Amino acid sequence: MSTTPTTTRQWLLTRQPTGAPILSGPSATFSLVTAELPPLQDGQVLCRVRYISNDPGQRGFIGIGVADERMYVPPVHVGTPMRAGVIADVLASRAPSLQPGQTVMNLHLGLWSEYVVLAAADCQPLAPLPGGLPVTHFLGALGAPGLTAYYGLVEVLQAGSQHNTLVVSAAAGATGSMVVQIAKKLLGVKRVVGIAGGPAKCAWVRDRLGADACVDYKSASFADDLAAATDGFVDLYFDNIGGAILDAVLPRMQRGGTIAVCGAVSTYNDAEPMGLRHWMEIVSMRLQLKGFVLLDWMDQIPRAIGELVTAVVEGKIVLGEEHETVIETGIEGVPEAWMKLFEGANRGKLITKLV
């Protein structure tokens, strides 16, 4: 057993970016420092970070045009460590509930750090998943992204077999890939159409996740392909992307259709306003748009996780290694790994494994 560390390398927010975060140079958004670890207080644990969750929502911690007090989570202030969901091993504990050697998850208050001191109350001990599934799925399909898919469909869109066609953007992403499966296999939506970037992702969404069609937004024929895949028009749109893809879907919406506004990852690094040519479709087709945040169902989450795990065990929902993109890196590579989210580089959940 190694000596308990007293310092850690960690990434601080240096300045709020106005467009894309900058990885290096004098204007860098983040900086890597070595910091003293605070002495453990009662109720706290010292942990070694094993996995870091990469989420588009983290871009909101450092500014996306919404004032701090109006964001659904507190911001990361300049000069403080960047926050992230993490899976970590307990090295030392002053909390009776957790012992050294246990693996825990902290979805809100982990840091881009090698070691971190956390309140035990904020940490969830991770039991092994059935079927030998890795616990990292608790950051993805069985964690916040999967639950966002679940509540967006069940509560916001109230999706079911009465709906003819649902479209979801970022369909190969952590949330979108679960939207496809839950809508099609658990809720019985008649036709599910994904939108994803590139033929390989589209094939995966179709052949492995079970979408009826998946349209490649990088293709020159995107608009025509989307029209062909949504013949009869769209009742429900689960929007993870915003921007040009939202604008392309608006003229495909059915009269009275509903759009769940989950995020707008295509725009977070864009200093320009989101541009919509087809706004008047909202009026002419009597559309409803509904913003939502997973936090609003926090008290019901254990039940939903149970439902998803059962669906996996029963083989209704496919879940495996292919649903994660894991980047192994030292602490130096953490911001760069996170930025791959915005390049559309990942299939399923993008996870950083600290080595």
Add this chain to the structure above:
Amino acid sequence: MSTTPTTTRQWLLTRQPTGAPILSGPSATFSLVTAELPPLQDGQVLCRVRYISNDPGQRGFIGIGVADERMYVPPVHVGTPMRAGVIADVLASRAPSLQPGQTVMNLHLGLWSEYVVLAAADCQPLAPLPGGLPVTHFLGALGAPGLTAYYGLVEVLQAGSQHNTLVVSAAAGATGSMVVQIAKKLLGVKRVVGIAGGPAKCAWVRDRLGADACVDYKSASFADDLAAATDGFVDLYFDNIGGAILDAVLPRMQRGGTIAVCGAVSTYNDAEPMGLRHWMEIVSMRLQLKGFVLLDWMDQIPRAIGELVTAVVEGKIVLGEEHETVIETGIEGVPEAWMKLFEGANRGKLITKLV
């Protein structure tokens, strides 16, 4: 009594504009022609047009980025006369229900024309209004704009005394001026804040219509003024404007607030996409946006008109000459008068009186 005319001057759509309609020159959007009047068929009336209704929605007839088959009304095709709501005098009738000398309204199928042949079934004979109010109010406060205000508030926003603050844009316009009055005086919304252009309009919205505040969007201090007027934040926003003003209101919305999307007049003549910097407020504040079209309540409209007339007679709603901006012109000036809508030139309903 003059001879029954056999020809008429009228405006045809020459070409669909991509940005602002062009009034003259080789690229003109409309052209004035002299056309033969078709011989009267059974069930038709020949009318002389007295008043033409000017509506932002007419911009949609000639293209606003929504495909023809997805608009809530049919388009005007190139080479055919421009449509408008009209009030007209019957000159000749082959319909038992209408006699020469009667005054009728046709809200959908009138034309930019001196004379017009209409189906009697589409024409509503106009009875005198109580209190000596001119019948032109049936084009404004007691017509489509007033009814749009009514159903947008009652059905879409379900506005009532449970709501602390409602904001309405284009508050001095035909629809907005009725939104202010109905929300404040009939439905009991606690605080009603208008947005209008210039101090004179703002004073009218406040002092005559009864808004608690009215913010001038042309003022350099607009953002600060809006923030000051919406302290405590906004439950309901009635959006007639879209664009930059919508973008300014988004950060003032209360968590869980609702936006009625009635139109986007600020953008109809703009070839650029609508730009929104504050889209993510929809997510972070769990906002709902609801598009709507008055046509969906067509069967209930007589009851609503009755309710509005009663409110005027009882003095609950103020209605007078000041609620109309009347432009007197020959047929030559009709397109130019209509274009004043987009300059924000009118207070209340903008009406063209043919002389």
